[in-house]
Amino acid sequence: MDSFSSILSFFSSPVFKMSTRLFILFLFILWVSAIFWAYRDAEKRGTIGTYWAAVIFFFNIFGLIIYLILRPPEYLADVQERELEIIAKEEALSLERTCYGCHKPIKPDFLICPYCMKRLKKSCPACNRPLNLDWNICPYCKSSF
Numbered sequence: 001m002d003s004f005s006s007i008l009s010f011f012s013s014p015v016f017k018m019s020t021r022l023f024i025l026f027l028f029i030l031w032v033s034a035i036f037w038a039y040r041d042a043e044k045r046g047t048i049g050t051y052w053a054a055v056i057f058f059f060n061i062f063g064l065i066i067y068l069i070l071r072p073p074e075y076l077a078d079v080q081e082r083e084l085e086i087i088a089k090e091e092a093l094s095l096e097r098t099c100y101g102c103h104k105p106i107k108p109d110f111l112i113c114p115y116c117m118k119r120l121k122k123s124c125p126a127c128n129r130p131l132n133l134d135w136n137i138c139p140y141c142k143s144s145f
């Protein structure tokens with residue numbers, strides 16, 4: 001028996017056929033799980049999951065590579081979370097005022113700074129609402145002084 005026929009006998013052996021089938025099965029499982037993974041990943045990133053699942057279904061590994069290049073960089077949940085954080089920060093900024101004398105936090109309706117005693121606002125003589133010091137008319141009750 002020369003080496004050529006021993007190679008041939010290896011390729012026709014049941015062990016070789018078995019391992020070929022296992023390898024094909026392995027590739028098939030990889031392909032199917034790539035389709036499912038891309039579907040879920042694409043949905044989480046806010047793109048059309050069925051579209052990308054179809055791309056990988058038809059183009060296999062090449063479809064997967066294209067998806068990895070073109071997919072949105074962030075999860076949709078992360079984007080939404082960041083937007084909510086920005087809104088919360090903007091709200092906090094608009095509510096938070098600081099005294100222009102000592103820069104400590106004060107409320108917008110304070111007449112005087114409790115830290116440095118600086119006069120911040122005057123109260124309207126008619127309706128007692130806090131007014132800016134340089135206003136000559138009350139925007140709430142229209143009384144002038």
Ligand SMILES: [Zn+2]
Nearest residue numbers: 099102113116
């Ligand atoms: Zn102050």
Ligand SMILES: [Zn+2]
Nearest residue numbers: 124127138141
């Ligand atoms: Zn007033």
